[in-house]
Amino acid sequence: MAAYSRGEPLRNDQLYKSLSIDKVIPEGALLERVPTGKDRALHNPVTRKIRWAQHSLRALGLLEKVPGERGVWRSTAKARGELTPAPRRTVLLGFSTKLGLALWGDCADVFKGFNEPIHCCLTSPPYCIDRPRAYGGIAESLYVDFICRAMEPIVKNLVAGGTIALNITQDVFLKGLPARSLTPERVVIALHEKLGLYKVDSLVWSNASKAPGPIAWASKERVLLNTGYEPIYIFSNDPSRMFASNQRVLQPHTERHLKLIAKGGENRTGVYGDGANKIYPGSFGAPTEGRIPRNVLQFGGRCHSQTEVRRFAKEQGLPVHGATFPLALAKFLIEYLTRPGDTMVDNFAGWFTGPLAAELTGRRWLASERMLQYVEGARRRFMGFAGYSDAHLLPEWES
Numbered sequence: 570m571a572a573y574s575r576g577e578p579l580r581n582d583q584l585y586k587s588l589s590i591d592k593v594i595p596e597g598a599l600l601e602r603v604p605t606g607k608d609r610a611l612h613n614p615v616t617r618k619i620r621w622a623q624h625s626l627r628a629l630g631l632l633e634k635v636p637g638e639r640g641v642w643r644s645t646a647k648a649r650g651e652l653t654p655a656p657r658r659t660v661l662l663g664f665s666t667k668l669g670l671a672l673w674g675d676c677a678d679v680f681k682g683f684n685e686p687i688h689c690c691l692t693s694p695p696y697c698i699d700r701p702r703a704y705g706g707i708a709e710s711l712y713v714d715f716i717c718r719a720m721e722p723i724v725k726n727l728v729a730g731g732t733i734a735l736n737i738t739q740d741v742f743l744k745g746l747p748a749r750s751l752t753p754e755r756v757v758i759a760l761h762e763k764l765g766l767y768k769v770d771s772l773v774w775s776n777a778s779k780a781p782g783p784i785a786w787a788s789k790e791r792v793l794l795n796t797g798y799e800p801i802y803i804f805s806n807d808p809s810r811m812f813a814s815n816q817r818v819l820q821p822h823t824e825r826h827l828k829l830i831a832k833g834g835e836n837r838t839g840v841y842g843d844g845a846n847k848i849y850p851g852s853f854g855a856p857t858e859g860r861i862p863r864n865v866l867q868f869g870g871r872c873h874s875q876t877e878v879r880r881f882a883k884e885q886g887l888p889v890h891g892a893t894f895p896l897a898l899a900k901f902l903i904e905y906l907t908r909p910g911d912t913m914v915d916n917f918a919g920w921f922t923g924p925l926a927a928e929l930t931g932r933r934w935l936a937s938e939r940m941l942q943y944v945e946g947a948r949r950r951f952m953g954f955a956g957y958s959d960a961h962l963l964p965e966w967e968s
């Protein structure tokens with residue numbers, strides 16, 4: 570599909586040539602002929618596979634033959650412009666690197682029957698909001714079940730001490746009231762009671778550049794404050810064996826703290842909080858590699874990586890994703906929650922920001938996204954990585 574992403578007609582011989590140059594087709598494979606079908610006629614297996622993929626994509630309304638031309642195909646306006654959800658029970662490989670696989674498919678189909686160890690899931694599912702995003706939202710009454718069903722196959726494969734980082738909005742309001750829905754709390758309780766996960770933290774992702782809102786209750790009625798953060802819940806199946814480590818995400822000490830360390834720590838005694846906190850001579854004097862981050866994370870919503878993928882999407886006539894993580898936030902979470910070589914998954918990958926963070930930090934990844942055009946846009950972010958290949962939007966499996 571990537572070969573057709575510019576929307577220009579492509580002759581099959583040009584397609585085969587570009588796939589050979591990109592080494593998607595092994596050298597010499599185009600010359601091979603094998604007896605095929607009932608009549609045992611000689612055919613090339615690679616070109617047959619490509620033609621089969623072309624017809625599958627045509628059936629999905631994504632590719633079309635150029636009228637009056639033989640062996641010339643182009644992507645349809647639908648493939649480039651509108652969001653195209655993957656049909657149920659169909660999973661296609663969008664692109665891959667040495668470390669990961671990007672799959673176009675509903676997460677229920679991608680993870681059904683999945684049977685590989687997972688160390689972490691970092692994900693931001695669609696929200697149950699009144700005005701859903703372009704990619705849709707989930708009715709509030711169905712939301713808890715939707716999340717539990719999506720997380721179940723992942724929890725089943727989560728290694729002991731693995732973690733799930735779940736970003737869901739808190740900005741869902743009861744009809745006509747400046748009162749927040751308790752659905753996020755219900756999700757947390759259901760994940761504990763139904764899937765056996767423990768809530769180990771509720772990180773605050775503070776985003777100073779968040780658009781002002783809720784408009785009705787903050788700007789018009791003026792009874793609520795503007796929202797400045799989103800929760801990111803951290804769950805584990807076995808908190809006693811967690812391999813998350815704050816040592817992988819230490820921050821630089823402040824000047825003041827470095828001075829304190831240099832002079833050997835405090836030189837006074839103090840008792841605070843009715844005895845809960847005590848200071849002795851020497852307190853805070855031990856040299857350490859850095860400051861343990863607090864669970865309030867400050868990351869602006871926009872970043873360079875997003876600007877680049879946004880530009881690429883616009884150039885290609887692809888829809889722009891409206892709800893992505895800043896890369897620095899995803900990178901922080903991946904480094905905190907996993908070790909190099911671990912496997913992370915994202916079942917609601919959008920523009921694959923979590924997988925990109927995994928790729929950049931040497932973690933393996935597997936991710937699903939339901940909208941073809943987001944997978945197409947995301948590939949721009951992975952092009953330079955080892956083993957990158959995007960020329961194979963071929964049916965990977967049908968479940």
Ligand SMILES: C[S@@+](CC[C@H](N)C(=O)[O-])C[C@H]1O[C@@H](n2cnc3c(N)ncnc32)[C@H](O)[C@@H]1O
Pocket residue numbers: 674675676677692693694695704892893894895916917918919920921922923937938939940943
């Ligand atoms: C909030 S966005 C994720 C953005 C992502 N964290 C990023 O930074 O790029 C949620 C995504 O889930 C996708 N989605 C919704 N339902 C899905 C499903 N059943 N299976 C897979 N993806 C789905 C939507 O198309 C949307 O792109």
